[in-house]
Amino acid sequence: MTPFFIEMLLALLPFYPLISFLLLIIFGKRLSWHIASILSVGAMVLSAVSSFIVVSQLSIQSPVITTHLWDWFEFNLTGSAVAKINFSFYLDGLSAVMISVVSGIGLLIHMFASAYMKDDDNFTRFMAYMNLFIVAMLILVLADNLVLLYLGWEGVGLCSFLLIGFWYQEQDNVLAARKAFIVTRVGDTAMAIGLFMLFKELGQLNIKTLSESANTLWTIGDDAPYWIALLLLGGAVGKSAQLPLQTWLPDAMAGPTPVSALIHAATMVTAGVYLIARMNGIFLLAPEVMTYVAWLGAATLLLAGIAALAQNDIKRVLAYSTMSQIGYMMLALGAGAFTSGVFHLMTHAFFKALLFLTAGAIILALHHQQNLFKMGGLLKRLPFETTLFAVGLVCLVALPGSSGFFSKEAIIGELWSSTTAGPMLWYCAILGALLTSIYSCRLFFLAFMGEKRFEHELQPSSSKLLKLSLVVLAVLSLFGGLFANTLEVSLSAVFPETSLLNLNEPHWLHAAAIATPFVGIIFSWFYFANYRRTGEHSSSAVIFQDKPTAMVMFCRRGLGFDSLYSAFLVKPYCWLAKVNRADVFDQLIMLNAWYVAMCHDVLKSSQNGKLRWYAAAIGLATLLLLLTLNIELLSLEAS
């Protein structure tokens, strides 16, 4: 194929969903379900097919494809230099992985969503937002410079807000949407400052040349890359729901399930990982920040794993699991294992999308019941969904052979001897893997085994579209590990060579990592025996209630971070706002209004209708006039 054709395909990539978004928004409810879903899913098909064609053109010989759409704006720097910020796309190994995930998984989730949301009144609005999200996400990952990346970054944030609050008639959803928007905004602000600093120091924000000029300007351990990397990390932490800013993700589950699958599991929340991987040139110059990244990831994966153990809502378990898996990616990036991190990003996108979508199908079958303690015994009643869910969980706990196994083992294997990570983080990762297998088993036992604990009849969806997308995702999750080699080859051009020193590694390292999930499964088989027992095996049927102890409630609320932020940030702010309700600066402005009102009162009282007053006023005014005239005449005479 001619290079021109390939560049056209690349340039048009975000425009198919954009056109579909515009049509859906303009025609809105006048479109029938068929037309709306053909439009939105069709746009995704076009995007997916053309992105696969474009990605297949990447090779060792031509590791980069660029395309220039139009000039955006330019800065005049000191001297005659001009920094151009253009609307251009840049495709290399890393963005190839990302666009394949975004458009491929996006297509499957769109297919699922068009069946899942069929009966919703605002179906076209939903699909329009989903399409808009894909547009923003493609711009984010294809951006040729960091300003365009930031446009996509904010675009996905906006779509996340719109979709979490999609069912805006309920207050909880709106509050969750607001929280997600504001919390990520904290990170985005840090990132914007980081970009400003970067531009001030380097005079350009082009992804191609950024690393080179950073390498020529700075040496390892300089102050400037340290602060810039730290600020960029702030942005990544906000978007990817890592430790200090993680509180929004569990609440974001208020959105419809396809949204949770697409935005809050597969694509948007991994944008932070993408950012750090993309800026690896800067991060490698600041090894301290790399260590922070690793520790943040480790802390998040442990914390989210503990919180996931106590949840009673199936989607919240998955949300905390997403947080912990992104923690693994961060850990990998911090350890310098960029390829493994991006590989885990991809496999995680497969199996987490599968888990969320299957959970969505189950929730639909259970009449929108999300409480795990009101499920149970679905193994026999929903065998298709159960199988798919089990496939997802197998990948999540990384049993040998599944895609999650390859990526997670790759991460864990590189931790011990990494210069920026180390044995401590290896233990954290292993503990995290153990927690993952325990909460996955708990989830599986509660939802699928044991006694039936729901009242209504099951109503499984019979839509073929829905089942097809689930099966494709399951196949991808199982065999996603096969992409490992292709990925390594295509990413080798993006990331610098990491020299691994396996000198001090004990020999039991890999065996321990492989055995950990099995330990977790055996432990929970006995520990959660209550959950999986049915009436046939025990004398009395075990119908247990959800009676959380104080400790469980603490974990269920995400280990108290929400109340911490509420006590230290939200409440003082509200108090301040309340105290300063009559704002000092407002009063200065209100002085104008007060002055005008006073003049009005004075003039009003003169309009009293009394003839004698008017006559007196005329006389007085004449007198004043004469006096001033006299004074002027006198002064004229005097001069």
Add this chain to the structure above:
Amino acid sequence: MSAIPLSHILILASILFIIGFVGVIARKNTLYILMSLEVMLNAVGVAFIGAGSAWQQADGQVMFILILTLAAAEVAVGLALLIQMQRRFKSLNIDLLSKLKG
């Protein structure tokens, strides 16, 4: 006979004018207001006469005759209004006539 200085005449006229003006402002009875207006007109007349005699010109007297006729016309109209007012409001208090203040 020495001529009266113009300044004296003007001072007299001013005093008369101010007396009339104060009458207009201070009095509530419309009849007295009309009378005070006459005083003010006559004060102006005195000033014209004085000025005319000071500059030895007839214009001042012509002006005074004009004012006199004007005053007569005004009083005719004013008194007719007074009668109407007495009939309508049963009072000559000027402050009652404030219907137009809005």
